[in-house]
Amino acid sequence: MEKILVIGCSGQIGSELTLELRKKYGFANVIATDIRPAPAEISDSGKFEILDVLDTSKLQLILEHEKITQVYHLAAILSGNAEKRPLASWEINMKSLINVLELARELKIKKVFWPSSIAVFGPTTPRYNTPQYTIMEPNTVYGISKLAGERWIEYYYNKYGVDTRSLRYPGLISYKTEAGGGTTDYAVEIFYDAIRQKKYECFLGPESDLPMMFMSDAIKATIDLMEADSSKLSLHSSYNVAGICFNPRQLADEIRKHIPEFLITYKPDFRQAIADSWPACIDDSVAKKDWGLSSEFDLPKMTELMISEIRKKLSG
C-alpha cells in the first residue's frame, strides 16, 4: 500500500493534487504538509502538518513515522518572486530538493515527484517547438534552480537509484487556488479581473506567447507519470509538457466571447524579460511516446470553464 507525503500542499498545484491523490490512494494515506496553513478542504479531509521543508529533522521524522513510500515535493519560490529574493529563493528551491533526495536515498523512498518548469530554458533556446534536448541557458534564479534540480535528480537516479519523476510544467491555469508569484500568473488573474471589473491591466505585452496548461490536465499528467512503468521511461531528468500555446491578446479575445465588454490594457513590468526568455511552445513528443502524455483542454474549453467556475466562486 502506498503512503504519500505532499510538501507544499497549500499552493496552486498542491491544493488540487493532494485531494486527487487522496481520492485515488485513500484519504488516510496522503499526508499533507506546508509551511503555511492548508485550505479547509485539505486539513478537514486527512492529516495535515505544518512543515518547513528546510527542517530536515522534522521531515525525516514524518517520513519515518508515517512510513512514507512516495513524496510529492512541490514547495518552491516561483519565477517572479524569486527575482525579488534571489539568494533566499535559491536556498529554498535547491536545499529543499537536496534534503528530499538525501532522505529518499537513506530511507529508500520508492518514488519522488519534483516539478521542473519551462523556466529551465533561456534566451538562447529555440522558442518554437522547443525540443526535449536543446540549448539551456536560463537567466533567472528560478530557471537556474530548476535546471540544477533536473541535473541533481538524474544524478541521484544514476548514482543511488532514487526514482524521481519530473515534468517541465508550462504555466498552470486553475480556478481553485490563486497562482503563487510566477510569470504566467497573468493567465489566472485575468479571469478574476474580467469577471469582477470587466477590465485587466496585463503585466506582459499582447504578443507574449507562452505554453500553458489547465490544472486538471497537469494533475492527470503528474499522476500518470508517477504510475508509469519505470521500464517505459527513457529519461530521468524532466519531461517537456506542451499544453496550449497562446498570448495575452488571444486569451483576451477568447474571454470577450463570454464577456463582450472586457477590456485589456498592457503595462509590462520586470516579468516581460522573463517571459521573453522562455519558449513560446514546446515539443512534448518524448512524453507522449514514453508514457502517453495527453491533455483534454484547449483554449476555448479552458476559458469557458474558468469563467463559469470563477463566477460561481465569486458569487459565493
Ligand code: NAD
Ligand atoms: P505555489 O507558490 O502556489 O505553492 C508552493 C507552496 O510551497 C506554497 O503553499 C508555499 O507555502 C509552500 N512553501 C514555500 N516554502 C516552503 C517551505 N520552506 N517549506 C514548506 N512549504 C513551503 O506554487 P505552485 O504553483 O503550486 O508550484 C508548485 C511547484 O510546481 C513548484 O516547484 C513550482 O516551481 C512548480 N511549477 C509550477 C508552475 C505553475 O504554473 N504553477 C509551473 C511550473 C512549475
Ligand code: AKB
Ligand atoms: C512561473 O511563472 O514561475 C511558473 C512556471 C512556468 O514555472 N508558472
